[in-house]
Amino acid sequence: MTKLLLCLAVERWPKVDRARWSAAKEPAGFLEGDKPASHWSAGRKGIVEAAYGRWLSFLDRNQALEPSSTPGDRATEDHLREFVAELQDRMAPMSVAMTTGALLRMLVVLEPNHDWMLLAQVYKQLKRTATPSRDKLSRMVPATDLLTLGVRLMDTWADVRPQQVYKATQFRDGLMIALLICCPMRLRNLTEIVIGRHLIFDGRAYRLEFTAAETKTGRPYVAAVPHELTPYVDDYLHLHRPSLQSIGMADDGSVGGRLWLGYLGKPLTNGGIERQIVQRTKEAFGRSICPHLFRDLRGDRAGRLRARGDRHSARPARPRRPADHEETLHPGGRDAGPCEIPGGDRRPASRGDIQGQHRDIRCLRRG
Numbered sequence: 238m239t240k241l242l243l244c245l246a247v248e249r250w251p252k253v254d255r256a257r258w259s260a261a262k263e264p265a266g267f268l269e270g271d272k273p274a275s276h277w278s279a280g281r282k283g284i285v286e287a288a289y290g291r292w293l294s295f296l297d298r299n300q301a302l303e304p305s306s307t308p309g310d311r312a313t314e315d316h317l318r319e320f321v322a323e324l325q326d327r328m329a330p331m332s333v334a335m336t337t338g339a340l341l342r343m344l345v346v347l348e349p350n351h352d353w354m355l356l357a358q359v360y361k362q363l364k365r366t367a368t369p370s371r372d373k374l375s376r377m378v379p380a381t382d383l384l385t386l387g388v389r390l391m392d393t394w395a396d397v398r399p400q401q402v403y404k405a406t407q408f409r410d411g412l413m414i415a416l417l418i419c420c421p422m423r424l425r426n427l428t429e430i431v432i433g434r435h436l437i438f439d440g441r442a443y444r445l446e447f448t449a450a451e452t453k454t455g456r457p458y459v460a461a462v463p464h465e466l467t468p469y470v471d472d473y474l475h476l477h478r479p480s481l482q483s484i485g486m487a488d489d490g491s492v493g494g495r496l497w498l499g500y501l502g503k504p505l506t507n508g509g510i511e512r513q514i515v516q517r518t519k520e521a522f523g524r525s526i527c528p529h530l531f532r533d534l535r536g537d538r539a540g541r542l543r544a545r546g547d548r549h550s551a552r553p554a555r556p557r558r559p560a561d562h563e564e565t566l567h568p569g570g571r572d573a574g575p576c577e578i579p580g581g582d583r584r585p586a587s588r589g590d591i592q593g594q595h596r597d598i599r600c601l602r603r604g
Contacts, residue, residue: 243327244290245297251304254293257347258286273346280425280453285346288339295320308344309351317356321363330367337363378522380418380534386521387415391469394477402484402500405477409497410513412466412473417514420445420460421532423453428507430496432474443470 247255261274262282274282296302296311299319303311324333337360345353390411397403417427426447430436435451437444443462452458462470481498495504505513511528518526 242294242298244287245293246290247286250290250293251302251306253305254289254308254347257308258343261346273349276449277455278450278452281455284335284453285339285343288336289343291324291336292320292340295323307348309348312344312351312353312356314355317359321359330363334360334363334367377530377534378518378526382522383418383518383526383531383534384415386517387411387413387418388469390414390517391472401480405480405484406500406513408473408477409481410517412469413497413510414514414517415466415469416462417528417531418534419463419466421534422447422458422460423532424507424511424528426452426458427528428497428505428510432494432496436470436496442467 247258250258258274261272262277263272264275265271274285277285293302296316299316301311301316321333321337324336328336337356341353341356341360344351344356388411391408392411394404394408394411397407413427422445426435429451430445435445435447437446442464443466445458445460445462447458449455449457478496478498481500482502484500484502497505497510499505499509514528515525518524
């Protein structure tokens, strides 16, 4: 039985498609304008390549892939309709919408002067009518409950088994949960936080920064860590993380490096972090909450999922100016310069009621 090839690898694309895609990814030269995909992250490039590979495979299996034709010539209404119907037979509705959107993005790059209004309307309709294939709502808990869990794990680290590794990993897991609910980000970015590069201390408080090339959306990410979490971050950096390093004999020779370490002193992987968060939430709530769901618990998406009226506050609050912090050095030992946040997504006020988070943390610490 011949295995059905659902996605053509880039090296098997028609020559004209490969050439245009390669040119679109090239950095702009001197006095040249930006290339369409030159600033896309590796993750976004991979997504659109996979969607376009599916499209080309569909055309090839239906004897409609003429190597000498252009991407626009192949994208007839009939071909697009049949392709979407095939996706709907194989994928969940949300995946169909996302694949169609990625295909649209690639076609616009490969043939920018073509009229892609029809495909844009199809994508818009698919996205509007798509419903999640998994019941996210049944696994949700209020964001404040997750924050409570994170703070409680950090506040009770001394009460666990006497071995230092258990104390350090409990505190680490609590900080991961608290940080993820206050500053929602993708699991890959959470995993790859490097002290001094992504987690930055300005002399008063911490912030998180990722460049456009490091995010899936291709946009810079900047988020202020609520200043009430500052002492917790300090405790992890100066007490618990060094403890994990020493247990694993994995000192990398610098104070910097990956933020999250495992019990062997090695950086945690995506899977390692997800397992810890799933385990902690299952123990606390009786059901596991994966890191991806944290982003649905914040902002508009949580409100849409709670269509029956259990609404989150949609009005963002401006965070108060952080109080001066006693530490004057960067965690890496260098003098901290002024807080200079480059242009890009400034996310702190868009993550829900930050002042409410601050109050929750203060009340939990007093309790």
